[in-house]
Amino acid sequence: xxxxxxxxxxxxxxxxxxxxYRGPAVVLAIDRRAKVIAGKRxxxxxxxxxxxxxxxxxxxxxxxHAVRGKAWRGRNLAALNMSTRKxxxxxxxxxxxxxxxRSMIPIAVGLxxxxxxNVATVGAVQRLFDGDLSKEExxxxxxxxxxxxxxxxxxxxxxxxxFGGVMxxxxxxxxxxxQIEGSIPFxxxxxxxxxxxxxxxxxxxxxxxxxxxLMDNVIDVMGSIASEGLDALLKKDLxxxxxxxxxxxxxxxxxxxxxxxxxxxxxxxxxNGALGAKLTGAGGGGCMxxxxxxxxxxxxxxxxxxxxxxxxxxxxxxxxxxxxxxEEKNADS
Amino acid sequence: xxxxxxxxxxxxxxxxxxxxYRGPAVVLAIDRRAKVIAGKRxxxxxxxxxxxxxxxxxxxxxxxHAVRGKAWRGRNLAALNMSTRKxxxxxxxxxxxxxxxRSMIPIAVGLxxxxxxNVATVGAVQRLFDGDLSKEExxxxxxxxxxxxxxxxxxxxxxxxxFGGVMxxxxxxxxxxxQIEGSIPFxxxxxxxxxxxxxxxxxxxxxxxxxxxLMDNVIDVMGSIASEGLDALLKKDLxxxxxxxxxxxxxxxxxxxxxxxxxxxxxxxxxNGALGAKLTGAGGGGCMxxxxxxxxxxxxxxxxxxxxxxxxxxxxxxxxxxxxxxEEKNADS
Numbered sequence: 001x002x003x004x005x006x007x008x009x010x011x012x013x014x015x016x017x018x019x020x021y022r023g024p025a026v027v028l029a030i031d032r033r034a035k036v037i038a039g040k041r042x043x044x045x046x047x048x049x050x051x052x053x054x055x056x057x058x059x060x061x062x063x064x065h066a067v068r069g070k071a072w073r074g075r076n077l078a079a080l081n082m083s084t085r086k087x088x089x090x091x092x093x094x095x096x097x098x099x100x101x102r103s104m105i106p107i108a109v110g111l112x113x114x115x116x117x118n119v120a121t122v123g124a125v126q127r128l129f130d131g132d133l134s135k136e137e138x139x140x141x142x143x144x145x146x147x148x149x150x151x152x153x154x155x156x157x158x159x160x161x162x163f164g165g166v167m168x169x170x171x172x173x174x175x176x177x178x179q180i181e182g183s184i185p186f187x188x189x190x191x192x193x194x195x196x197x198x199x200x201x202x203x204x205x206x207x208x209x210x211x212x213x214l215m216d217n218v219i220d221v222m223g224s225i226a227s228e229g230l231d232a233l234l235k236k237d238l239x240x241x242x243x244x245x246x247x248x249x250x251x252x253x254x255x256x257x258x259x260x261x262x263x264x265x266x267x268x269x270x271x272n273g274a275l276g277a278k279l280t281g282a283g284g285g286g287c288m289x290x291x292x293x294x295x296x297x298x299x300x301x302x303x304x305x306x307x308x309x310x311x312x313x314x315x316x317x318x319x320x321x322x323x324x325x326x327e328e329k330n331a332d333s
Numbered sequence: 334x335x336x337x338x339x340x341x342x343x344x345x346x347x348x349x350x351x352x353x354y355r356g357p358a359v360v361l362a363i364d365r366r367a368k369v370i371a372g373k374r375x376x377x378x379x380x381x382x383x384x385x386x387x388x389x390x391x392x393x394x395x396x397x398h399a400v401r402g403k404a405w406r407g408r409n410l411a412a413l414n415m416s417t418r419k420x421x422x423x424x425x426x427x428x429x430x431x432x433x434x435r436s437m438i439p440i441a442v443g444l445x446x447x448x449x450x451n452v453a454t455v456g457a458v459q460r461l462f463d464g465d466l467s468k469e470e471x472x473x474x475x476x477x478x479x480x481x482x483x484x485x486x487x488x489x490x491x492x493x494x495x496f497g498g499v500m501x502x503x504x505x506x507x508x509x510x511x512q513i514e515g516s517i518p519f520x521x522x523x524x525x526x527x528x529x530x531x532x533x534x535x536x537x538x539x540x541x542x543x544x545x546x547l548m549d550n551v552i553d554v555m556g557s558i559a560s561e562g563l564d565a566l567l568k569k570d571l572x573x574x575x576x577x578x579x580x581x582x583x584x585x586x587x588x589x590x591x592x593x594x595x596x597x598x599x600x601x602x603x604x605n606g607a608l609g610a611k612l613t614g615a616g617g618g619g620c621m622x623x624x625x626x627x628x629x630x631x632x633x634x635x636x637x638x639x640x641x642x643x644x645x646x647x648x649x650x651x652x653x654x655x656x657x658x659x660e661e662k663n664a665d666s
Binding site: 252254259260263268 | 543544546547548550553554557576579581583584585586589597600604
């Protein structure tokens, strides 16, 4: 038998950057998922096949041995090794594990790919050993694993990937999950430019050091937008949501995290029927998101593609991590 | 004998749009000038030769007769007719007048071309009739003339064009002129897209009606930037000035007056060494301005040109309206 789990990616709707200082961030689980299949090994290695990401290799203890791809890729996989071992520790088993990782979430563009793979890993490994961990426990173990790579992650990504749905987060006040009926579709435009969250957060900090009062005023407005935006989202007031996305994007641009390409995609989306468009996540590359009425979605999607960028429809999903035991022969289903 | 006068264009450094609601705007006279040469006629017509703008014609009373270009161009020229007649009225003379208009200021992109031509017209006509009007009087007559075209102009453009230098303006508090030693060069990037100030002001008003509290917060921050920006300008603190321009541009984008082309030019300028870049004026087209160290100016200028836009260096100028009497034979000098 094998353990299989899937977990969703996420997008930040409001509050990126401002959440570092104050006010909430609003984050949605999206219907692009990562899948991990876990199987037992006779040795004590954790072997990770991440072929569709372009690399695979195994860990003996903490040490990475590349099989395909460069050795430094081990950095990306270290979280999975750690999460796997923590899960086994929690279930009081000792074993080697094979992990087969498949993800439909674009990597390194702010859509929560790392956390989703990590959450799915915990989900799959616990299933493999007949565990029945609560979502709370899965999220916590994944968080520990992620800490290895990201140093001091906020916990947002593993949390929303585990539980799905709409989540708001405020520093020092933790997470709130919100109910929303039905779904809301968005268009994601991917600049294909990888970005570093850490670097962008530093960019903002430097500008804020030089202009503390002004920047804090802008950050305050962003916090208000996140609060109002959560309200508009839960009421499905798309027109207002669009306005707030547009205003928020301008403020993100004012604190220095937008790029020419992100501007091009946002203006393209608006000119082709979007009610609102903004960068999502750290900025400096990565993705933008657009909101549009159902009838306009296809045109917005096409317009972004004409700008030589990836574009896809995503919907808010309630489905968090899901795991099951499967027969060996079904492993590629 | 003829009367000749020149007057400078202007650029808004800070406070466009926010000045409509509260806080100051900071406006600079720039070293691109309009020139008007006025000569007497035997009839009572005001004949306007604006060949380098593509049209000319004459007024009999208020009625425009096109000689070159479409009849509706009379709308643009009506202010000059009115200012000419008001100037003669003030000097207690009756005559026809020939006006030869030449301008180095791009039209309809927010650089104060209309006001400069109008101020130069008053300056030239009063010289023609041996007047010696104060700048105050010239500005006031030009303002009356402009009211014909613009309905309810702020008075900013005729004021800064008449007096030159740095001016701050706040609704209900009038104008303040500021001394600055030496000059500061800027790069102007012209999208070549004409825009309507009225339309853009309405766009902001509509968005504000839907989101009053948020928009007022953003407008407040823009007001603070204008105050801080005036201080940074007078201290010639270029680095801080650049930061403030960048932040201000993002806020203008957040209230919906930026365009893809303006974003492209601002990001291009910053990527090529500018300390700051922002749209100037109403937005929705028109111009952006960039600030850079002397050594970087040429590269910023070239980079904007590579984006298929006009680009030119302009400097803050102390020279307001200047007039003199000239011999007929020097009229083309």
